[in-house]
Amino acid sequence: MIVRLPRRTVSRNVSRKTTLIAVPGDHHCEPLHLYTHIEPYQRGIVFAKLREAARHWPSEHAPQAFLLLYAVDISGTTVTLAGGHELIVKNRIRHIGVHQRRIGPPFLVLAVIGEHNPREGYAALRAYAQPIARPSNFIAVHNAAERQTVVGLLDLQYRLRRRGIGIGFKRLLFDVPTSSGEVRPDLLLDLRDFTTGEVLEAALEVVTGHDADTLGMKMRQVEKLREIAPVVTIHAEDLEHDALEAAVLDQLHIGSS
Incomplete structure (x- = not known):
């Protein structure tokens, strides 16, 4: 048996504080270059699509793509993925929150792909690691x-x-x-x-x-x-x-x- 929901609830109180946020700027957006597998990055597909997109990219913004990956470990600049694959990032991987290092894997990692320099071209520049509940449930935990x-x-x-x-x-x-x-x-x-x-x-x-x-x-x-x-x-x-x-x-x- 479950008792009935009280008239005053947490959800009702929260709804009073919820507001819509308008984003200024042009309403036209380029398709988001988001990949959830490492293979397009390893095969150079991500870089080719970024070079193509760069021809039409707004001049005030640098072309970027994103990898959203499940990780079994992170260390320094290395993201270890399932199946033994690795993603090397140019800068040290950042943890989202002050307690992340003590939680351990598994993680959901968001990597930013952009031009490192004109000579080296595109690469994984930065990555942000978010611990998740478990491999079968991508729920962020702190x-x-x-x-x-x-x-x-x-x-x-x-x-x-x-x-x-x-x-x-x-x-x-x-x-x-x-x-x-x-x-x-x-x-x-x-x-x-x-x-x-x-x-x-x-x-x-x-x-x-x-x-x-x-x-x-x-x-x-x-x-x-x-x-x-x-x-x-x-x-x-x-x-x-x-x-x-x-x-x-x-x-x-x-x-x-």
């Missing part, structure tokens, strides 16, 4: 605890579906206004009972530290969130012991009459 949480929720989706309950989750891009100030949950859960049609929206907060400052900050965040939605809390170390399912079901009173 720390090890978030990866464990996302993977746990993905597995929980399958188990709850067999019980007639759907669970979705997302990471908000904007803070949520409350009477105590703005706040943003670690993840937002959406649950639905397929039998009754009842829905529930809840925030999920992962506690990653034990010092007084970290615990106090997390407690204040939870108190703010409880003004607008139910909150599930779990300690990061408990994620390793498969306690996420119990935390979600027990704290949201799912399955109880």
Whole structure:
């Protein structure tokens, strides 16, 4: 059994802050040169298409193409891909976020292809690595605890579906206004009972530290969130012991009459 969605929800609060952003400039755009496999780069197809596109490229912009690749490792200027392929980048690979180096693979890598210099021609100039949940789910994660949480929720989706309950989750891009100030949950859960049609929206907060400052900050965040939605809390170390399912079901009173 799932309780009904409260009248005030996180999504409604976020929608009040959502605005449309207009991009100035010419409305005409050249097709995006985006490749999701390394072969066109290795065979020189990317370079040939860029040279062709450069003849019509706006003079104020340098011709560029992009590679979006799944990577099993990154080191210095080398991106290691599945199947033993490698992409060498001219500059050191950048991590998106300060904690990326400690998370480890797998990664989703965006490489920028452009003219290195007139003599050498086109090459992979820069690359940005974003850790993802796991090879089968290209969901961006920002720390090890978030990866464990996302993977746990993905597995929980399958188990709850067999019980007639759907669970979705997302990471908000904007803070949520409350009477105590703005706040943003670690993840937002959406649950639905397929039998009754009842829905529930809840925030999920992962506690990653034990010092007084970290615990106090997390407690204040939870108190703010409880003004607008139910909150599930779990300690990061408990994620390793498969306690996420119990935390979600027990704290949201799912399955109880």
